[in-house]
Amino acid sequence: MKHINLANKTKYTGIILAGGRSSRMGKDKALLKINGKTFIEILCETLTPFCTEIIISSDKERTKAKNCRSVPDKIKNTGPAGGLYSSLSKSGNEKNIVVSVDTPFVSADLINFMTASDKKHLYALIVSENSRMHPTTGIYSKKAVRIFENEIINKNYKLMNIIEKMPNAKIEISGQVFYNSKILKNINTKEDYKELSELK
Template structure:
């Protein structure tokens, strides 16, 4: 188990999405920015998230915003930036485009995590590197992979000491828990599901 007091949380907002054509965290649905659906359950869980983004507009949420240390490297670059700015031993990395993340899922991830390991959520079939806990001790390894242009997060996890946390049981009450908003179609489906 990792306590909320032993962890810092970073939301990966990135920038303009090639598939969406916009900075998706700033898209609005039901009067809220997409990223707010991630910020709210984190705050309710006792976490004080920070944002990794190259867009200063994210400062409107009153949270610290850090630009990428190394630009153009995708999520692993965001992980590196999070680690460089993390003042604790572990960090929770989460994507800005998972609007159905809940307090329960955050609590479960923390409860099942082990000190010193990458602890990555799974829907029972695939792991989700962008809802995972990373020990800051692997900063050097992350940096070396970026320098070698080995940018795949799944490969980073599988080549490190890690634990997969199966959250498939949570999908009964929250079937969209792992839903990512990657395309305009995903965004329209989100809008539709929230208005049911």
């Protein structure tokens, strides 16, 4: 694991968005395994050096790891926006590193780049890959809770639309030394999962 900024350890909560229905996969994506470890376990291990706590956005208990806890959605059927709103509300830190459970190849180098790029005034720092925004991978401030709440109450559940209403920035990763094509690979279908042997 390279260049971990341990000075930031007291500043961040990790949030793993794991509230999806996994309908295309046909089984719970969070509990799928790579080399004997579930996606949840892999992401918890990646986040732990950076975070004082890890929140799993889910109605189910996903892991027994000591520093991880599950937080259910306050408002059901609101997608990733609802998961973020609920998790940020329960976070013990102002800044929160957010990843999605279906991107198990997120690396420590990527997270280190995110934390190094973050600015105190930002409510959302979003990762971009080849100019494509990935709003479920980034750093979110607890200060964004009120904005999420207002938008969800008004039935605006589109994450990018909500982000545009707060101080935000994006960071492009495609030109970085650590970048590879699998780093934000979404494992959503049975076919995606079968291809994992080629991506390891």
